[in-house]
Amino acid sequence: MNGADNLLDTLIAGGVEVCFANPGTSEMQLVSAIGNRDGMRAILCLFEGVASGAADGYARMTDTPALTLLHLGSGFANSMANQHNAMRAHVPLINLVGDHATWHQQYDAPLTSDVAAHAAIPSDWVRVSESPDDLAQAGAEAIQAAQTGAGGIATVIVPANHAWEDAKVAAEPLPVPRRTRVPEASIARAAAVLKSARTPALFLGGRALREPGLDAAGRIARATGARLLCETFSARLQRGVGRVAVERLPYFAEEALQALAGLDRIVFIGARPPVSFFAYPGKPSWLTPEDCETLELATVDEDVEQALLDLADALSAHEPANVVAPAPEPEVETPAATQHGPLTPLALGQSLSALLPENAIVTDEAATCGMALYPLTTQAAAHDWLSLTGGAIGIGLPLALGASVACPERKVVALQADGSAMYTVQALWTMAREQTDVTVVIMNNRSYAILNIELARVGAGTPTPKTLSMLDLSRPDIDWVEIARGMGVPATRATTPAEFHEQFEAAVARPGPALIDAVVTQELPG
Incomplete structure (x- = not known):
């Protein structure tokens, strides 16, 4: 067994099942290890930006990481636009990036670059393996890092010789930390803010936009009169007939300002206060009204769905939501x-x-x-x-x-x-x-x-x-x-x-x- 074999066995044991790959010479041992294992699906992508974007889409729908397999710093650079989107989506994603063999790097071959510096830009966690035996442990740590909080990008840099040299055993899976529950005192404060408001709103993001969170938000809206708003560009919003309807904040700053005008309290759950997408001459970047009180109840990395359930209980908001999207009239021709x-x-x-x-x-x-x-x-x-x-x-x-x-x-x-x-x-x-x-x-x-x-x-x-x-x-x-x-x-x-x-x-x-x-x-x- 070599380092690549043990790394793949570790990843598969940790629940990683799909690899979106655009490999090169430095990754041939990893390609071979994937090819020799039934537990890892290999999907070839003809451009690295496709691989990173596909891994993002996979993670948004499963809440578990896929792999990308990328070639040195230039390959990672090609993937970076969609690495950025994945970072902003707060999804779990694991990059395996091959690098030159440790003893070859001194010669400054044409593809030599600072791979770790490239990876650090969008990644939440970066690790360069230290030896063939360390490679599997790096994989186990990457699985844990990618699934901490809402999720993040974990990048393992694999010197080619660490993949092909002999290694002892695969690493044991590490526990994935539970999301932090929002304290009762914070829930009580949010409930008080909503009760005292004339024109309140809940501003939702992250997993608050899944059905359990939306259902609780809808009950809170019915109990308090709060408007339900969400990020302009959310990672995953469950919507349509029978689901609680949420107002998406408009893209253009002028329209967003109008949408938020008149609100006196906004409670943010899984989202940050919105800002203009770009700067414009003579126009504000901060979109929340100046006289509006804001409260961040839960960050995207906290247990936002449970926070909404707890807030609904604190407000005795047990009546079903009355902002559910209705079905269209039957037998009406489009x-x-x-x-x-x-x-x-x-x-x-x-x-x-x-x-x-x-x-x-x-x-x-x-x-x-x-x-x-x-x-x-x-x-x-x-x-x-x-x-x-x-x-x-x-x-x-x-x-x-x-x-x-x-x-x-x-x-x-x-x-x-x-x-x-x-x-x-x-x-x-x-x-x-x-x-x-x-x-x-x-x-x-x-x-x-x-x-x-x-x-x-x-x-x-x-x-x-x-x-x-x-x-x-x-x-x-x-x-x-x-x-x-x-x-x-x-x-x-x-x-x-x-x-x-x-x-x-x-x-x-x-x-x-x-x-x-x-x-x-x-x-x-x-």
Whole structure:
């Protein structure tokens, strides 16, 4: 047995079952160890950003870590945008990053870099193995670190010789710490704050947005009159018919300020006070009203679901929530199903709301279109909604891939802007190879449309044709049908509401990957 063998045995014994891999020469012993074990599924990704994004999607749906297998500092750097999103999602994730053999590093070979420095940027925990025998212990510690609190990124750096040299035994699994329960005194204080408020709100994030937490929040809202708000981009929100409805804070700062105006008390549970996504000339970054009292009841790393249950008990909030999303009227035809005009976000939302399968998983990187699609799907069948937590685009397709690997029995729908889809388009190939049950909807407006809005908002002056060319995705138009088919994913194109309705209904009715190129006509908000 060598170090790689013992590391893999340790990881498998600790419950790690999936590896999203983009390996190189330094990782060949790890590749061999994975290949020789039935307990670890190996999924090849053609770009490191796909591997890290897929591991994020897997973790959001299982609350357990997957592995990424990455090649040296440059490979880790390629994964970093979606490492950042995973960090902001507070998910458990374990990176295995190969490095040169210890005695080879002195020669400064072309791929030599400070791997630990790269890894430290998004990781909560980084460890360089010290010997072949230490490698398995590093793996055990990584499992524990990744599952501490809400979850975090744990990175093990594996010098190549530690993987191939002889090693003694695998390491024993380490206990995963329980989440800290919020003290009774803090619960009592929050209850008092809500009782004394004229216009209170609960601001929710993390696992407060799962059904048990939402149910308790809904009962608290009924007892106190509190509004229920949540982060603009949450890791996983359970919503749809029969679930407690939550107001998502608008993206644009002006709209967020309006949404929060008039509140005199906000209790934060699993979320921090919101700030503007970017700075704008003459506009505030802090979004909570200055005269509003705030209280952070539970951090994302604490037991937020139990905190909500305890708060509901403290308020004697036992009546069922009255803010549950209602079912749509039966036998009402979806307007988009028969329309033959331009395909708009409104029409897309109508069809999605009517046709989304029960218990689907939706990944949202729809950008400007997503602003309309989210409210339009409030009355869709119960589903999970996964968002772009860290703002680094290119997460949508990998997130859908990982979510489908985690939950193969559930349909995944990827709502995907065309510009950001090009960042990690390689995910389509892995979807086809693994036959994941993902329906991708490309919101094709041939533009970085959100940047057209931001160009005006930051006061950058009157745009010239050259300026606008840097935000335009035409000349040539990207042919999404050909791209998808070239990667093994069946694809169609929709240009009218009726075409989209028919194609989406067919795509979600059959298993396996599919892509719809939805050519969208959209009026940009000012």
